[in-house]
Amino acid sequence: MSEHEHTPADVAPGTVTLCATREMHGGLKWAHLPVDTALWADESLRDGFRARVRREVNDMSAAVEVIEAR
Known part of the structure; x- marks a missing residue:
């Protein structure tokens, strides 16, 4: 897989x-x-956020990485 850096x-x-x-x-x-x-701290909302970003790549099974400030 190609790399996508953050x-x-x-x-x-x-x-x-x-x-x-x-x-x-x-x-x-x-x-x-x-x-x-x-909002991310509310675990009941997390699946909705993951679904939203997956829709952007047109793949509801896409891997979702959480990037946090360092």
């Missing part, structure tokens, strides 16, 4: 960034979704 700039203050990736012919399709840390 930097501290991918995470705005007070947020986590969800990254969904999908391998496609010719490369990697990816999408980022910033989520307020207070």
Whole structure:
């Protein structure tokens, strides 16, 4: 699979960034979704955020990585 790297700039203050990736012919399709840390702390909302970023790459089984500020 192609690499998609993350930097501290991918995470705005007070947020986590969800990254969904999908391998496609010719490369990697990816999408980022910033989520307020207070909302992300509510575990009942997490599946909805994951589904939203997966829809961006048109793959409801896509891997979702959580990027947090360092």
